[in-house]
Amino acid sequence: MTQQPVSPALVSALAPEGVLRVSINLGNPILAGRDRASGEPAGVSVDLAREFGRRLGVPVELTTYDRAALSVEAVRADRADIGFFAVDPARGEGLRFTAPYVLIEGGYLVSDASPVTGNGEVDRAETRISVGSGSAYDLFLTREIRDAEIVRFPGAGPALAALRSGEVEVAAGIRQLLEAEAARAPGVRVLPGRFMVIQQAMGTPAGRGQAAQDLLAGFVEEMKAAGFVAEALKRHGIEGATVAPAG
Incomplete structure (x- = not known):
């Protein structure tokens, strides 16, 4: 060029x-x-x-x-x-x-047992959302989330592990990483759509x-x-x- x-x-x-x-x-x-x-x-x-x-x-x-x-x-x-x-x-x-x-999509990961089926159901009282501290989706959700609690972890790996351990009800992250986590082992699923474009x-x-x-x-x-x-x-x-x- x-x-x-x-x-x-x-x-x-x-x-x-x-x-x-x-x-x-x-x-x-x-x-x-x-x-x-x-x-x-x-x-x-x-x-x-x-x-x-x-x-x-x-x-x-x-x-x-x-x-x-x-x-x-x-x-x-x-x-x-x-x-x-x-x-x-x-x-x-x-x-x-x-x-x-x-451009990259931000999405949510939940357990298979979760009653949540869409992104619009995430921001509710008593729902805890794990995020990688300081990430783009952490900053975005900090501004947008009204009722749910944001729980910050030192990176995407610990944030995803928190969902599997039951520390949180939802994990937020880059959609491709969430899909890879869902494919890695049963027990979790990615909600359809996106909550933000990164x-x-x-x-x-x-x-x-x-x-x-x-x-x-x-x-x-x-x-x-x-x-x-x-x-x-x-x-x-x-x-x-x-x-x-x-x-």
């Missing part, structure tokens, strides 16, 4: 240490995980990070985190130059997001300047339009996530 030259000033704004420091969230396996053979980070967000580093003409340094909240904080605190996370108003302070590059975007510290933010935003739009994101999803065998429309 055609590459427009990036000015030295913009390269310095986005990679002030001469290397592009990238925050990668391994808590969302739709976008990143570890290669089974090498153990190195791999996935759609990793591919985008390496391509952006190539555009800037600088090496790429990946730092991985097990939870989205930790990945977000690394960028907000200027320990990383770019990151990959869901757009949410609660994350806006100190960060600037691009338009989303991938918009996965790139972000950079707010202090990097408008020109740097515009460059990153333009990169995301080009990667969507050129088919890079779609090809990466296919290459990594990701199903259920869709390329976001033009921003």
